[in-house]
Amino acid sequence: MSTSLGLSPEVVHYLAEVNPPEHPALTRCREETAKLPNAMMQISPEQGAFMQVIARLVKAQRAFEVGVFTGYSSLATMLAMRDMFGDHAHLLACDVSEEYTSKARHYWKEAGIAHLIDLQIRPANETLDQRLAAGEEGKFDLGFIDADKTSYDGYYERGLKLLKRGGVMLFDNVLWSGRVAHPENMTPDTAALRELAFKIKNDPRVHAAMTSIGDGVLMCIKK
Numbered sequence: 001m002s003t004s005l006g007l008s009p010e011v012v013h014y015l016a017e018v019n020p021p022e023h024p025a026l027t028r029c030r031e032e033t034a035k036l037p038n039a040m041m042q043i044s045p046e047q048g049a050f051m052q053v054i055a056r057l058v059k060a061q062r063a064f065e066v067g068v069f070t071g072y073s074s075l076a077t078m079l080a081m082r083d084m085f086g087d088h089a090h091l092l093a094c095d096v097s098e099e100y101t102s103k104a105r106h107y108w109k110e111a112g113i114a115h116l117i118d119l120q121i122r123p124a125n126e127t128l129d130q131r132l133a134a135g136e137e138g139k140f141d142l143g144f145i146d147a148d149k150t151s152y153d154g155y156y157e158r159g160l161k162l163l164k165r166g167g168v169m170l171f172d173n174v175l176w177s178g179r180v181a182h183p184e185n186m187t188p189d190t191a192a193l194r195e196l197a198f199k200i201k202n203d204p205r206v207h208a209a210m211t212s213i214g215d216g217v218l219m220c221i222k223k
Helices: 009-018 024-033 045-057 072-088 098-111 124-133 149-162 176-181 188-201
Strands: 062-066 090-095 117-121 140-145 163-172 206-211 217-222
Touching: 009 045, 024 045, 024 072, 024 098, 045 072, 045 140, 045 163, 045 217, 062 072, 062 124, 062 149, 072 090, 072 098, 072 140, 090 098, 090 124, 098 117, 124 149, 140 149, 149 163, 149 188, 149 217, 176 188, 188 206, 188 217
Parallel strands: 062 090, 062 140, 090 117, 140 163
Antiparallel strands: 163 217, 206 217
């Protein structure tokens, strides 16, 4: 099971005990995904609970997600959004894998939220550019980025345009299992994450903070 970086099994168990109970579809998604070869691509349960709180804080009615995998993050976010806005909630989900997102569709359907999620199977930048061209700049409350790391900067720039003022964008895996803390590590993914972190730190367009939830979450609020 995916857990936050550096937590002992005892602390992980404690977090599961004190956090709100998962929706049954979330539990099924997490447990079944844990059996897959790429299970570590799934966010941790405590990160899902955190994202639900963020969605509620910003009163997110419209959200976008880049990197769906088997659907845990989109499911967690949409459950909170539906609770607030019912069938007026909307999530744009971007991914390139039909294989993994077919599993996500199953969990969305189980939770009764599939009709609220617009899944686009193609390169995410194409989808985001299309939405911007369609006049959706400033129309989204929340964004979550959890995909190919070397493209994070492109997702950031497009996502920032899609967000309204006060909207929040979350980037996953920004600690990259600690590799970003070693300057000698210049692999493309590590370098891209490090460069984005310092870019956002100095970007006057946002308020930002990095946390150690999951594998590191970078939070940006659009000014």
